[in-house]
Amino acid sequence: MIEKDRARFIYQTMNRIRCFEMKAVSLFESNKLRGSVHLYVGEEAVAATVCSQLSEEDYIASTHRGHGHCIAKGATLDGAMAELMGKSTGYCKGRSGSMHIADLSKGNLGANAIVGGGIPIATGAALASKMQNNGRVSVSFFGDGASNEGTFHESLNLAAVWKLPIIFICENNLYGISVPSWQSTSVKDISVRGQAYGIPGITVDGNDVEAIDEAFRTACQRARDGEGPTLIECKTYRWLGHWTGDPQPYRTREEIEEWKQKCPIKRYRTKLIEQGIFTSEELDGIEKEAQAEADRAAEFALNSPEPDPAGLLDDVFYEGGAQV
Amino acid sequence: MIKTYAMAVHDVMAEEMRRDERVFIMGEDVETLGGVFGCTRDLYKEFGTERVRNTPISEAGFVGAGIGAACAGMRPIVELMYMDFTFVAMDQILNQAAKTRYIFGGNAKIPLVIRGQQGIGRGNAATHSQSVETFFMHIPGLKVACPSTPADAAGLLRTAIRDDNPVMFFEHKALYAQKGEVPEDIDFTIPFGKADIKREGTDVTIVANLLYVGRALEAAEILSGEGISAEVIDPRTLVPLDMNTITESVKKTGRLVVVHEAHRNAGWGAEIAAQVTEDVFPYLDAAPIRLGTAPCPLPFNLGLENAATPQVADIVKAAKTVLYRI
Numbered sequence: 001m002i003e004k005d006r007a008r009f010i011y012q013t014m015n016r017i018r019c020f021e022m023k024a025v026s027l028f029e030s031n032k033l034r035g036s037v038h039l040y041v042g043e044e045a046v047a048a049t050v051c052s053q054l055s056e057e058d059y060i061a062s063t064h065r066g067h068g069h070c071i072a073k074g075a076t077l078d079g080a081m082a083e084l085m086g087k088s089t090g091y092c093k094g095r096s097g098s099m100h101i102a103d104l105s106k107g108n109l110g111a112n113a114i115v116g117g118g119i120p121i122a123t124g125a126a127l128a129s130k131m132q133n134n135g136r137v138s139v140s141f142f143g144d145g146a147s148n149e150g151t152f153h154e155s156l157n158l159a160a161v162w163k164l165p166i167i168f169i170c171e172n173n174l175y176g177i178s179v180p181s182w183q184s185t186s187v188k189d190i191s192v193r194g195q196a197y198g199i200p201g202i203t204v205d206g207n208d209v210e211a212i213d214e215a216f217r218t219a220c221q222r223a224r225d226g227e228g229p230t231l232i233e234c235k236t237y238r239w240l241g242h243w244t245g246d247p248q249p250y251r252t253r254e255e256i257e258e259w260k261q262k263c264p265i266k267r268y269r270t271k272l273i274e275q276g277i278f279t280s281e282e283l284d285g286i287e288k289e290a291q292a293e294a295d296r297a298a299e300f301a302l303n304s305p306e307p308d309p310a311g312l313l314d315d316v317f318y319e320g321g322a323q324v
Numbered sequence: 325m326i327k328t329y330a331m332a333v334h335d336v337m338a339e340e341m342r343r344d345e346r347v348f349i350m351g352e353d354v355e356t357l358g359g360v361f362g363c364t365r366d367l368y369k370e371f372g373t374e375r376v377r378n379t380p381i382s383e384a385g386f387v388g389a390g391i392g393a394a395c396a397g398m399r400p401i402v403e404l405m406y407m408d409f410t411f412v413a414m415d416q417i418l419n420q421a422a423k424t425r426y427i428f429g430g431n432a433k434i435p436l437v438i439r440g441q442q443g444i445g446r447g448n449a450a451t452h453s454q455s456v457e458t459f460f461m462h463i464p465g466l467k468v469a470c471p472s473t474p475a476d477a478a479g480l481l482r483t484a485i486r487d488d489n490p491v492m493f494f495e496h497k498a499l500y501a502q503k504g505e506v507p508e509d510i511d512f513t514i515p516f517g518k519a520d521i522k523r524e525g526t527d528v529t530i531v532a533n534l535l536y537v538g539r540a541l542e543a544a545e546i547l548s549g550e551g552i553s554a555e556v557i558d559p560r561t562l563v564p565l566d567m568n569t570i571t572e573s574v575k576k577t578g579r580l581v582v583v584h585e586a587h588r589n590a591g592w593g594a595e596i597a598a599q600v601t602e603d604v605f606p607y608l609d610a611a612p613i614r615l616g617t618a619p620c621p622l623p624f625n626l627g628l629e630n631a632a633t634p635q636v637a638d639i640v641k642a643a644k645t646v647l648y649r650i
Binding site: 020029059061064090091092096097100102103104105109110112114117119120121122123125126127128129138140151154155157158161230314315316317318319 | 342348375379380384385386387388389390391392393394395396397398400415416419423424425426427428429430431432464465469487488489508551610
């Protein structure tokens with residue numbers, strides 16, 4: 001059983017992510033938001049649970065499907081929605097959008113639109129933590145598709161030989177865009193790839209908060225104790241298309257419906273009531289609060305100014321200014 | 325103090341590691357072997373194997389780790405055994421290191437040096453002899469340095485290590501044994517974006533980098549015997565690029581030859597010729613000439629390698645051509 005404060009954080013965070021994303025979808029559909037928007041709906045338990053055990057100083061590196069990680073690691077919905085809308089008040093001044101959103105002040109090394117691109121970076125942050133002996137851990141989030149990238153294998157090997165304080169979290173949502181993982185991935189359980197690098201690998205139900213929590217606690221302790229990395233595979237499912245507008249000819253309605261029955265938010269809600277941690281009314285309150293926050297975030301973003309083109313070349317370099 | 329180019333690189337890394345504990349080196353064979361070219365020789369004895377860190381042969385992994393470590397407060401120097409191997413790690417360099425600060429809205433700094441040697445001279449053939457600096461000046465967010473002397477290597481590398489941006493630092497394998505005076509001041513730096521006039525002249529401007537600075541100077545000596553006064557300019561950094569020194573020289577001479585070991589096609593010399601043409605066209609008395617490596621992979625055979633790359637005689641000929649002396 002998860003202690004009350006953390007249980008609240010997890011439930012609240014899952015709902016904030018869900019409401020944020022559904023709001024983003026409606027903004028996208030009304031042409032108020034452009035670009036690639038990869039939705040995490042159905043996978044919220046992973047980010048919310050993992051981040052409930054991290055402090056602000058710990059690092060995460062995320063993926064193109066990164067809203068959930070960003071919010072769970074401490075982003076405000078206002079700043080995140082403004083970034084998705086490309087506004088100057090966004091976390092990255094409107095330069096990043098959904099696919100590259102980052103907030104280093106909260107230890108978030110960024111969404112990463114190159115599949116597998118963030119894994120070595122998270123590994124490097126763990127190397128820095130080890131060299132600085134500051135007790136921080138890194139979490140590298142990535143999908144099943146990324147586990148076929150060289151950077152995944154290189155990073156697991158590096159982290160293993162250097163015993164780095166990092167936890168590799170594979171969110172296996174069963175598809176790399178349209179390609180089912182049985183067609184692209186040589187193993188049924190990606191966690192067995194840990195064995196190749198001499199590190200523990202474990203597969204958990206990625207829609208089960210408590211299962212994730214337990215596996216991550218062990219891995220996190222191992223990392224903080226200087227014993228090195230762990231690979232955790234969370235089996236989950238993205239309810240929506242790879243992107244907003246994906247016609248999804250590669251899977252059936254029945255399959256999607258089946259997974260919707262396993263909704264991580266509903267499941268945890270039932271559990272929290274069963275365990276007597278929160279009443280149904282209290283949980284309703286958390287949900288309403290999340291919805292209101294997402295609505296306010298949309299208003300904030302819509303009313304925020306566009307970035308000034310005069311700042312186009314700012315921050316290309318540390319000292320500012322153009323390339324040449 | 326007289327030092328080799330390799331020793332200049334070695335000593336600056338040691339001095340900077342003494343000065344700042346956040347600086348560390350990682351790369352292939354940098355520890356007990358001291359790097360294949362000796363640039364990290366014995367450094368592990370003073371700084372330990374945490375800070376002079378052998379890596380697996382895993383370029384994308386350890387270049388990416390350099391980025392993450394830089395984001396997390398370290399100042400990594402990542403050594404690539406050959407700069408040809410940048411391509412194995414290209415996504416991490418171009419999509420990650422170069423873009424991170426900008427796309428984070430300015431809320432990150434990436435004090436990362438990626439350094440190593442490149443070029444001809446040892447018969448390393450197609451995949452180990454290329455000059456690849458041009459690729460990196462095309463992508464915003466990277467600085468690009470190319471020293472041609474031991475002093476420049478020392479001053480530019482110290483600037484690179486103290487810079488808060490990712491710096492691509494290109495050494496040349498055929499220059500490592502070259503000796504020259506290097507200031508002993510442990511704060512000796514050469515600012516980026518400041519070209520060096522290696523020889524003053526009035527009749528023709530020759531712009532060259534790395535190994536070709538020496539070759540351009542040889543050509544200038546020959547030209548002087550024929551009554552032609554050549555000015556030789558080494559831009560030293562391609563990003564930032566000191567166009568002002570080059571255009572001022574062209575305004576004086578009215579003639580431009582650019583010579584480099586990078587391939588001639590779309591090489592950095594083309595950028596310089598274009599900018600000179602745009603900026604000081606009325607001063608030009610002849611169309612600029614670009615010399616560079618032929619459009620073929622670098623062949624192993626020495627005669628073929630020489631045939632593929634610009635020779636001193638080619639530089640002399642180009643200078644005379646822009647002066648209509650041929």
